[in-house]
Amino acid sequence: DTMQYIKPDVSTICIGMAASMASFLLTAGTKGKRYALPNSEILIHQPSVYGGMQGQA
Numbered sequence: 001d002t003m004q005y006i007k008p009d010v011s012t013i014c015i016g017m018a019a020s021m022a023s024f025l026l027t028a029g030t031k032g033k034r035y036a037l038p039n040s041e042i043l044i045h046q047p048s049v050y051g052g053m054q055g056q057a
Helices: 021-026
Strands: 012-014 017-019 034-036 041-043
Parallel strands (some): 012 034, 017 041
């Protein structure tokens, strides 16, 4: 909420690993100011749906 509320642009930088909620927060930065270092890793979980899903994502 704070990142969306303030007026200045927000830069987000992944240093090392961003997993789960951290990967979500990484996307909250201002478009064009989202960065990841060359050897960093970003893990986004496959969505789970109650009752299951079939097929590949």
